[in-house]
Amino acid sequence: MDRRIIIIHPSTIVRKGLHAILRDSFPDDFLLLNSIHDLQDYSSLNKLDLILLVNDSFAVEKESYFKKLKDLENNIFSLEICQDKSETESIIGLYDASTDIVKKVKNCIEAQEEKSNELSELSDREQDVLKLVALGFQNKEIAEKLFISIHTVISHRKNITEKLGIKSISGLTVYAILNKLIDTKNIDPSTLI
């Protein structure tokens, strides 16, 4: 996934300063914004890893923007910028040493990467749902068979797609057959796809 580092702070000096400190360690594209509300002009931000350094004055508004960015299939990593020096990992202080700032951003990215690696295996329940999807059942039927709500089925399907990188039903069916989740002894696999 492509990455963008977005620095949001009302002070030009701070924005450009952070950019100067980080650009040597991170070859990514940077976006420097005056206010969190400027994010709404960037509809091209989708399917990206976004590292957001946000001034603490936007603490309230940022959540709704993060949600919008997540809906556009971005991964969000965020760090707060505060006025003082900060010992906390996820907060960058204006008086932090530049090496500490680089380290904090690196840690933030690594933590998120580990999290996304954990995701790759399907849980038992997700496998159950996937089997039924592959056999051609609709969400409502799957919910009834597994005694769960449709909402839960949808949420499982979303996670399956994220983990496997496969979206279409026929693609998921191929995965299920390849991994022997469904028994194809008595059916011609190509009829399922």
Add this chain to the structure above:
Amino acid sequence: MSHFTKGDKLSKLIHTNHFLLPVINRFGIRLGFKDKTVYDICIEKGINEDFFLAIVNTYTNKDYFPETDLMSFSPSLIIEYLRKTHQYYFEYLFPEVERRLARVLIGCEGDCDDLQLVKSFYEKYKEELSNHIVEEEETVFPYVLAITKAHENNTAIDAKYKGYSIKSFEQEHTHVDQKIYDLKSIVIKYLKPGYDDNDCNSFLFSVFQFERDLLDHARIEDVILTPKIMEIEKLVKHG
């Protein structure tokens, strides 16, 4: 990222992005263009220069969005170009992907169940994409040409297009693009070893190229064709 301008040499375009080769072919430009610039070649071949730049820039930079004053060319040029890309899919890309997949299958040891599944998936995909293309050729393109003509001649559009709008054709794309991504994912992540590496890579390369061309095709429709037609739709009366 900067974009190409009319003063750029054609050779620079290709060195920057060699995927443009089939794109320039669609304009009738063939290799051996020496030091000719975009401007030179467009004059020589009678190509609308703004249109040429809009196409090569969209193809090279996914964030590129042509400015309004560079969009003065007729939508019929876009249709002509899109038809050529369709032709390219049927005459070259589909057969090429199939030749390469066939080669992987020939070299495969064991029962090759995995690859047969990939093949079935591909065939299903090809069928869907072909239907989508036929739909464009038979429904969308004639509509675009009709409304363009009505606009240029200042007449009303034929009553049979009542209720049509370019927006309503849009959704189909995401669906078609998604499956070629799935095809890649399956081969990259989940195929079991047992085939010739080089043959399989070569198959994947062709799928990547196909995907790239398809995404570009969709982008041209979304950022160039659709906005233009939406403007025209505001101006043309239905007969």
